[in-house]
Amino acid sequence: MWEDFAIDVNNxxxxxxxxxxxxxxxxxxxxxxxxxxxxxxxxxxxxLSNKISPQSSKSFN
Known part of the structure; x- marks a missing residue:
C-alpha cells in the first residue's frame, strides 16, 4: 500500500x-x-513627443 503510494508520488x-x-x-x-x-x-x-515639440510649434507663429 505505502509502496504503491510512494511509486505514484515518484512518477x-x-x-x-x-x-x-x-x-x-x-x-x-x-x-x-x-x-x-x-x-x-x-x-x-x-x-509623438518629437512631433509635438516646442520647435515644431514655432512654425505656426
Whole structure:
C-alpha cells in the first residue's frame, strides 16, 4: 500500500519535472514579448513627443 503510494508520488514528480522546462521556456518568451511591447510603446511615445515639440510649434507663429 505505502509502496504503491510512494511509486505514484515518484512518477507524478517525474512527470511534473519533465514539463518544468516547458514552463520556464514559456515564461521566458512571455517576458521577452512583454519587454518588446514596452519598448515599442516607449518609442511610439518618443516619436509623438518629437512631433509635438516646442520647435515644431514655432512654425505656426
Amino acid at each position: 507524478e514528480m517525474k512527470k511534473r519535472n519533465s514539463y518544468s522546462h516547458l514552463v520556464e521556456d514559456y515564461e521566458e518568451q512571455t517576458r521577452k514579448v512583454s519587454e518588446c511591447s514596452k519598448e515599442s510603446d516607449n518609442s511610439k511615445a518618443t516619436h
